[in-house]
Amino acid sequence: MKPVRWNGAMRSWTARGIAAGATLALGSGLLIAANPASAAAGCEVDYNVANQWPSGFTANVTITNLGDPIDGWTLEWDYANGQQITNGWSGSFSQSGSSVTVDNAGYNGQIAAGSSVSFGFNGSHSGTNDAPSTFTLNGVECTGEPTDDPTDDPTDEPTDDPTDDPTDEPTDDPTDEPTDDPTDEPTDEPTDDPTTDPGERVDNPFVGTDLYVNPVWSDNAAAEPGGDAVADVSTAVWLDRISAIEGNDSPTTGSMGLRDHLDEAVAQSDGDPMTIQVVIYNLPGRDCSALASHGTLGQEEIGKYKTDYIDVIADIMDDPEYSDLRIATIIEPDSLPNLVTNVGSRETATENCDIMLENGNYVEGVGYALSELGEIPNVYNYVDAGHHGWLGWDNNLGPSVEMFYEAANAAGATPDDVHGFIVNTANYSATVEPHFDVNDTVNGQQVRQSNWVDWNQFVGEQPFAQALRDEAVSVGFNSDIGMLIDTSRNGWGGPERPEGPSSSTDLNTFVDESRIDRRIHTGNWCNQSGAGMGERPTAEPAAGIDAYVWVKPPGESDGSSEEIDNDEGKGFDRMCDPTYGGNVRNGNSDTGALPDAPVSGHWFSAQFQELLANAYPPIN
Known part of the structure; x- marks a missing residue:
């Protein structure tokens, strides 16, 4: 691989x-x-x-x-x-x-x-x-x-005086030979070359590195028509239950456990810097607002989460055999933002989210994961921070960042244990809308007033991520934190992609004809029809952004389109039902979900084919 x-x-x-x-x-x-x-x-x-x-x-x-x-x-x-x-x-x-x-x-x-x-x-x-x-x-x-003065150039050359030229000849006295010893050669190379010390902690773990290719996902992709073209793209390893740590023979993870993946990452690295992404995803009462991604731990099982899940993962990652790897952990998608947007008197509130806010186990669990994994020198923690269509309003963004800060100071954690945040995990929001900006006006009306934008402060993930980073620094996170954006399914290419801005002077028509995100509503999140693979993984694509990454493996379902019995704790969420007319979280809109979808995390061939066909940039 x-x-x-x-x-x-x-x-x-x-x-x-x-x-x-x-x-x-x-x-x-x-x-x-x-x-x-x-x-x-x-x-x-x-x-x-x-x-x-x-x-x-x-x-x-x-x-x-x-x-x-x-x-x-x-x-x-x-x-x-x-x-x-x-x-x-x-x-x-x-x-x-x-x-x-x-x-x-x-x-x-x-x-x-x-x-x-x-x-x-x-x-x-x-x-x-x-x-x-x-x-x-x-x-x-x-x-x-570089700005080096030309007079300094000789420092890059051998320091031997020309009169010493004979020392380069085979007839030299043996005592002169050490000056030509090959071990001196690295002094001619940049001292910050990451290949000199793969295990050294770095500011951005995605720069100057190879990315781990998950063999299980790669094989699934390669088995699809045309899938060979993306089978070498790096995707994250999801540890979505305790049994995944050892390997549980699931359709998408096979028998490979965490140690198997880390061993494979070492083999792929062949001594060069290697980054592997691991999703930590098993909180008690997981994802309190979406049945499709519920987990196996009950709402009060915080002790089991710590001892049987986080402690075991930390012990494996801390093995000296893996000290040269850069391990980027994605900490608990779809957790902490729920404690802001789906609780209390809000019309989006759920009973399960109210319980998780009251018992504190989301905050405790995330804090514990940050604390234990943050002690490992080569682990880089990125906390999930939702997406712009969830937290992009002022009354959501600020309180959510405060919730992140609370978790970063819980259960022994400190903000130093947070290397950054990730947005758009397993979602479909466009990285940037190329044909309009949230501050544009149409016929005297702001784009923000349109039905699609709905007074959100953002229309894409990149400006949202940069603003969230600024907000996080302002409340006490370190100024050098970086952001990740999951671009695995937000390309929105294919024949429905607009080639330029609309010429309409009607605000809603202009936005709907100009936007590349073709979802019915930004609240739609399950197996979206028309979606495509997005930008391939790229380091440092924009200011404050550590990388574009593929965290959600394309072709793995978001949830079943009908009730399917399973032993993974995953329920049937009507947001995955293409016949459902929606709820308050998606403006009572149609879901836009694909039919015949399997349980979340299982291979969904029809989705993979659609994502491949609608990729942008296109897959050649």
């Missing part, structure tokens, strides 16, 4: 390495002429057209600081063919004619030496969409070269 090597950039060109006039083939099949970004000593710019249609495009830009630390930045460039920026994120944008200026956002103004920041935007074009040829950072042109 060949692991996927990441370099943090896909379908992009940088300020060095692309010849002038070169043509790049993008994943969408479009050809875009690119000129090299010639920039200053001290910086490098990676300008990436992620998506393009006849009248517009989406681009992501990454600035890498090759010089001294920067506190506050302005990036400038000129377009040669009249491109215009329509809206952007993670920066402050202005444009005069062909000249574009982007200033840092409040949270990403500092760039340490050797570090990067990213931002993105949507733009329009009418001709050839060439990349800018030159970028300047704080008035200095970026050339992709």
Whole structure:
């Protein structure tokens, strides 16, 4: 099984390495002429057209600081063919004619030496969409070269005086031979190369690493027509009950337990850095608002959760045999946000969520998982934080972050045990809506007022994740936390994907014709018809985002479309029934769920085929 090597950039060109006039083939099949970004000593710019249609495009830009630390930045460039920026994120944008200026956002103004920041935007074009040829950072042109003075160059060369040349000859005195010992060669390599010490703790565990390919999912995918094209993509390992730790011969996990996966990850790494993602998903009274993902532990079984589940997992992960792995844990999807949105006097409240709020076992369980797993040096904890269609309103986002902070200080945990958060786990929300922004207006009305957006503060996961990160830092989480976005099923490609913004002047028509997220309602979450695989795993795709990841393995069901007996504690949720007219959580809308679905976590061939066909970027 060949692991996927990441370099943090896909379908992009940088300020060095692309010849002038070169043509790049993008994943969408479009050809875009690119000129090299010639920039200053001290910086490098990676300008990436992620998506393009006849009248517009989406681009992501990454600035890498090759010089001294920067506190506050302005990036400038000129377009040669009249491109215009329509809206952007993670920066402050202005444009005069062909000249574009982007200033840092409040949270990403500092760039340490050797570090990067990213931002993105949507733009329009009418001709050839060439990349800018030159970028300047704080008035200095970026050339992709370090700031070392040329007089320092000799330090990279052998220190031997030319008069010592004979020491390189075979006739040298043996006492001189150690200077040519191969063990000295690493001094010519960068000292921060991650391959020098795979077990060293890093700021972002997804940079400079291979990603673990789960052989069980890979085999299931490869068995599907066309599935070979994605069988080498990394997906997470889900530990959704105690028996999964040892392996329980389920249809999707096979007989591989946690130790089997870690052994396989070591084998795949072959000595290079390797990241494996493990979902911790077994709280007492799990997922109190959705029957399809209920678990095997009762609402009061917090002791069993600790001793039979978390302690066992921690003991395995702490084995020295796995100390060189980077283990990214996804902590309890669909848990803590329920204690904010589905309790008390809210019309979305459920009795089960009220019980879990009162008994405190979600907070206790998450805190205990963070504490025990956070003690392991090579484990990186990412707490699940819902998605924008759940927490994107002000009265949900702030209280949810406060709930996260409470859990991060419970059961022996501290905020230091939280490496970051993940959004959109096993969900379908678009990473970015390319054709409109939440602040846009149509015929004098804000997009936020539309039925689809419903006064939400966000229309995509990336701006939501960045805002949640800022909120988390403001309440006491560490300033270096990073975010993950699950992009496994939010591509929304295929024939129904809009190629550009609608021309309608009616607000709701404009939004419905422009949005790439084709769900009936953002509250729909089960086996969504029309969905497609999204962006393939990518490190550092935007400011504050550690990675796009595939946590939910495409082709594994969200829940059964009818009652199915099982021994996994999973019930029948009407949100998985395509004939159901909905409830208050999805605006009493149709569910948009696929028919004939198996129990959650089981292989669903029809869903896999639809996700493959509607992938965006397309699967070639």
